[in-house]
Amino acid sequence: MRRSRLARARELQAAVAALERSHGPDDPHTLRTRIALAEACREAYEYEDPYQQEWDDAGTAELAAAVAGLARTLGPEHPETLVHRRTLAVWRSAPFDDASAAELARIAEAQERVAGPAHPDTLETWDHVLFRARGPGRAALQERIRRGWRQVIADRARDLGPDAPQTSAARRRLAALCRDAGRDEEARTLRAEVVAASARVAAGRVRSLGPAHPDAVAARMAHARHVRWHGDADGAVRLLRQIAADQHRLRGPDDPGTLNTLIEVVSWTYRPDARDAGLLLERAYPVPGVTRAALAGLRYALLCAYVEAGREDDALALFARYPLAGDDDHLDEAEPPTPPVSGAGPAGR
Incomplete structure (x- = not known):
C-alpha cells in the first residue's frame, strides 16, 4: 500500500468527522466528503494486499451511510441518490449474484422513470444487471441496452455534433456491447466511426492551430489512441512518430x-x-x-x-x-495499513 493513499483516507476521515460536528451528518458537504472517503478506502490497497477486505468493508460502510443520507435529503429516486445506490449495489455484489442483479434492476427501473430509458446512467445500470444476468432473458436485455445506446448516439450527434467527444464515447460503449454480444461487424463499424471522427477533429485542430500546438497535439494523440484501440498498433505508432517529428521541427x-x-x-x-x-x-x-x-x-x-x-x-x-x-511511497512491514474505523453508524453496516 502507498503512504499517499493511506494519508488521503485518514485526511478524509478527519474531514468527515469535522463536518459532522460543524454541519451535521446530512449536510451536502458532509455527504460528498463521505463519498470521497468511501472511494479512497476502496482505492487504498493494491493487488493481494492482506488488508483488502477490511478496506473494502470500510468503504462500503461509508458509502451506505452516504446513500442513506442522500435518500433522506434528496429522496430515494433523486438521480444522485440512484447513481450512488448503483455503486453500493455493485460493491456489495459478486458475478452471477441474483440478489444484487435484482437490486440493480430496481435501480435501473427507477432511473428509467426519472431520466428515461435512453439516459447513460440508466444504461450503465442495465449493463451491470447484464453482467450478472443468466438465462433466456439475457439476449433481450442486451438488445434493450443496444437500442438505448443507439438513441444516445443519435441524440448527441444531433445536439453536440457527430464528432463530439461525448458522441464518440457513446459509440465506444456501444462497440464494446456489440463485441460482447457477438455482433462483430457492427462493433467494427462503430470503431471505424470513432477513428474517422477523431481524425476529422485532429485535422481541424491542425488547420486552425498548427501541427505542434498543444491542443492540436492532444487531438492528434487522441486519434492515435483510437487507431490503436481499433487494432492497428503499427499505424498508431506511425501517427505518434509524425507528431514527434512535427514537434521536433517546430518546437x-x-x-x-x-x-x-x-x-x-x-x-x-x-x-x-x-x-x-x-x-x-x-x-x-x-x-x-x-x-x-x-x-x-x-x-x-x-x-x-x-x-x-x-x-x-x-x-x-x-x-x-x-x-x-x-518511489518510496510504499509502506514497509512496520507500518500496518489498518483501515479507518467507520463512523458511519448503523446505517453503514
Whole structure:
C-alpha cells in the first residue's frame, strides 16, 4: 500500500468527522466528503494486499451511510441518490449474484422513470444487471441496452455534433456491447466511426492551430489512441512518430512536449530497443515539463528490456540513477495499513 493513499483516507476521515460536528451528518458537504472517503478506502490497497477486505468493508460502510443520507435529503429516486445506490449495489455484489442483479434492476427501473430509458446512467445500470444476468432473458436485455445506446448516439450527434467527444464515447460503449454480444461487424463499424471522427477533429485542430500546438497535439494523440484501440498498433505508432517529428521541427528536440511524445512512442512499441530507450531516458529525465508518468513508463520499459537481455544489474541501477517522486511511497512491514474505523453508524453496516 502507498503512504499517499493511506494519508488521503485518514485526511478524509478527519474531514468527515469535522463536518459532522460543524454541519451535521446530512449536510451536502458532509455527504460528498463521505463519498470521497468511501472511494479512497476502496482505492487504498493494491493487488493481494492482506488488508483488502477490511478496506473494502470500510468503504462500503461509508458509502451506505452516504446513500442513506442522500435518500433522506434528496429522496430515494433523486438521480444522485440512484447513481450512488448503483455503486453500493455493485460493491456489495459478486458475478452471477441474483440478489444484487435484482437490486440493480430496481435501480435501473427507477432511473428509467426519472431520466428515461435512453439516459447513460440508466444504461450503465442495465449493463451491470447484464453482467450478472443468466438465462433466456439475457439476449433481450442486451438488445434493450443496444437500442438505448443507439438513441444516445443519435441524440448527441444531433445536439453536440457527430464528432463530439461525448458522441464518440457513446459509440465506444456501444462497440464494446456489440463485441460482447457477438455482433462483430457492427462493433467494427462503430470503431471505424470513432477513428474517422477523431481524425476529422485532429485535422481541424491542425488547420486552425498548427501541427505542434498543444491542443492540436492532444487531438492528434487522441486519434492515435483510437487507431490503436481499433487494432492497428503499427499505424498508431506511425501517427505518434509524425507528431514527434512535427514537434521536433517546430518546437525543438528538447521541448518537453517533444520528449513526452517520443516516450509514448517507446511505450507503444513492442520490445523497444534498450539503447534507444536508455538514451531517451537520459535526455528526458532532467527536463522540466516531462511528466512523472512518462518518465516512470519509460523507466519501466527500459527495466523490462534489461531483464529480458539478462542485464539484471543495469535494471536494478535504474532506480538509483533515475529516482522519481513516489518511489518510496510504499509502506514497509512496520507500518500496518489498518483501515479507518467507520463512523458511519448503523446505517453503514
